Amino acid sequence: MRKKVTTPFALPIPGFGESPLTSEDFERACAREGIAVRRERIPDETARGYYSPGGGSPFIVIDARLRGRRKLLAEFHELAHHFLHGWRHDFRSELAWERLGGKRHYTPRQEWAEMQADAAALLAVAPGLSLPAVVRFLLPELSMTQTRGKEGTR
Numbered sequence: 001m002r003k004k005v006t007t008p009f010a011l012p013i014p015g016f017g018e019s020p021l022t023s024e025d026f027e028r029a030c031a032r033e034g035i036a037v038r039r040e041r042i043p044d045e046t047a048r049g050y051y052s053p054g055g056g057s058p059f060i061v062i063d064a065r066l067r068g069r070r071k072l073l074a075e076f077h078e079l080a081h082h083f084l085h086g087w088r089h090d091f092r093s094e095l096a097w098e099r100l101g102g103k104r105h106y107t108p109r110q111e112w113a114e115m116q117a118d119a120a121a122l123l124a125v126a127p128g129l130s131l132p133a134v135v136r137f138l139l140p141e142l143s144m145t146q147t148r149g150k151e152g153t154r
């Protein structure tokens, strides 16, 4: 029933982008949206969580081992998929390559969806973050040097 345009900069969660959101905010938003939240150990070491539209019974799985900021980012990343990508999101591909440097195959559309979910998660948990911090998080490859191989310059 949402009429407003939802973007990574405007998720329909009270306080979004204004003050840092918490796990309680995440749980409340999920309850409101009818999203079941499961916390379990995800066998794929490269996955922190995933979202599935579940054919009308959406659910989010968050790795039970996550703590602190990493847990928060995973929670709001997956919730962002719900608001931004909904039924179009293929959670199996998500499961296959979610974060943590696993070299998986992404389609450009998946890359874009991940970028959007990352941006929204950052805004949810750290709305006052500096631009360099945001860019470093979203585009870590920007800090790499042109020459391949050995670490960075300096």
Ligand SMILES: [Zn+2]
Binding pocket: 077, 081, 094, 098, 113, 114, 117
């Ligand atoms: Zn994702």
